[in-house]
Amino acid sequence: MHSQEIPVAPKAAGSVQRNRSSDEFKGSPLGKLTVASEKPWVIVAETVLVPAFALLLGYLVNRPDPLWINADFPWAWFAPMMIALRYGPIAGLFSAGVLLLGWTGFNRQDFSQFPQQYFLGGLIMVMIVGEVSSVWRTHLRRARTARHYQDQRMEQLVRQHYLLRLSHDQLEQQLIGQPVSMRDALHQLRDLKGTTSDAQTLLNLLSQFCQINVASIVPFHNGNLSDQSIAQIGGARSINLDDALVQQALATRSLCHISRSLKDGQNTSYVVAAPMLDLSDEMYGMLIVEEMPFFALQEETLQTINLLLGDYTDSIAANNLAQPLLQAHPECPPQFAFELQRMEHVLKSSQLPSIVLALQLSPKAIASDMPQFIMRMERMLDQSWLFEGSEKSVLAILMPLGSSASSEGFLNRLSARLEQRGLHSIEEAGIVPHTLSIQKNGAMSVLDEIVRIAHA
Incomplete structure (x- = not known):
């Protein structure tokens, strides 16, 4: 198998390209007048x-x-x-x-x-x-x-794409006796909440997948890195925050490694320094690697480090934002609650509405695998949650940046698909639609209404 080069930080590269185009426009005389x-x-x-x-x-x-x-x-x-x-x-x-x-x-x-x-x-x-x-x-x-x-969601899709590609490569490269798979690792990361033990779990996974021998994770508080690590592996020494590689990683807010990142004449005690950033570019800490095999210091390994750290910090951000909703409704999927809460923030800041289409499903619809049939029709940005009540179930579909026209268009497409299966209406298929506006109800009220519909 031959390996292909993968950019270490696709998010950073895309941001640089967008900023470059913006700077070129603002550099023109007419562009400066518009700023x-x-x-x-x-x-x-x-x-x-x-x-x-x-x-x-x-x-x-x-x-x-x-x-x-x-x-x-x-x-x-x-x-x-x-x-x-x-x-x-x-x-x-x-x-x-x-x-x-x-x-x-x-x-x-x-x-x-x-x-x-x-x-x-x-x-x-x-x-x-x-x-x-x-x-x-x-x-x-x-x-x-x-x-x-949309850029945040695209960045999330890019990370998922690279994770999927790397997981397939790991299946070919790792030994048969590998204790966990990439899928298991990602599942563990999405359940973490950012505690000290969670940071140690992350470091153990990085050691398994990236062949890291000696490393530490240091937290980031109040705009500064702490000199005390919260997780270690391999007997790591005390952290030198003035190290050239650490300072460069802080300045660029991207992964830096010894083979390419340092300028001539600079010395470092570390091999890799990787900031832990979420999709909103908020820093949670930094991974500092002291020792790892030379042959492991390649583009795919660095990309794996970037993506595992990004998935970890995104999970922490999602859990923190969706925590009030999850406490009230623990049965709600964290990703659905996170997107619902984020859409309420978007509504308050920019008056951009979103909508939730709650489809009440009868036992007949459940028996005919109607939820899976409907979820295959979702758009790329949509999030769904199948809530099973005592007698009926509700399939809630969150449509970010959508209005009542979005839900009507979805119902029209659903009706057309049902006609192809010999059903003449949505009601005949055992589906009762309910449109819930975040603008009118708020995130918590939307979840309450979904639960009420399921128990109606």
Whole structure:
């Protein structure tokens, strides 16, 4: 069997590529104009100085009429319009007030010739432009939130893909007497909650799959690595946080190893330093490897370390976020509760709705394997939970970033599939649909309603 090169950090590579494209756009002159600052003093400074510069320019170019009131086009209004485009109608109105102050300064001896039409038309234009800007900024914020969620799910799918590929390779490379399989290891990782004993279990799995001889796991608290390890293997020594490899891993927030990562002239006591990051890029700790066989220091081994650490930290993040729901409903799958809770956070932050389609299944539907038939129709982002009640069961399908149209489209596709099986309606198949909106109910209320439907 020949091995293929696998990138050590696909997430980091994708992020670098996206940031590079964004930086190229922001580096252009027009791109810089679209980048609005979030600092209050910068917004105030632009709101005042931009129209002031327009007044100064008009005074130098057209001294008799610096505001271009009698010109064919009111060029001075470009300044408030630009501010309204960048920061909205309120900032645009304040910028227009600077023009008004400028007019009073130029005409302080005679206010009888106040240009009412000039300022009225300009204010209306600034209000319209600012309102359009506010609407589009809201759309962009929601789009960025949706894209961030989809990027996280894509990253999760990439990790799962690599884990699947590596698990097949491990079946060919490991000895017949391997104590656990990759699937068993992943199952153990997803049940861990981040305690000290869990960290030791993770380190033992890494030792088995990556041939690590001496290593430690150190926690990350309050923006700093601890110098005391919470898990060790092979008699690891005390941790040197000033080591060049450890510092480089902290700076880059990615796996670093001795063969490629260090610059010329730098020395290190370690072989591998790998930050433990979840999908939200939050750091939980760092794996520091002191000894491992030279032939094991290859791309596939480093990728396995990255993916096992990522799966461990993702499990901790999911358990922490979904803990209130799991305490109230321990029968709910952790992944379903995690996605449900995360969609409620997305709703509160960006007003992006999600929906849960609860399908009440009769004993007839259960006997005909209807749950498995329906779950094969799920979209890639959907999460499902089959809850078995005393007499009836409920198949809950979470549709992230979906609305009532998403559930209607799913039910229409289900009806079409059932007709192919000789069933003329959903009710004939023993299915009663219920649409539960997270926007109206909240995550906890959705789970309560699913349980109520099952026992109805």
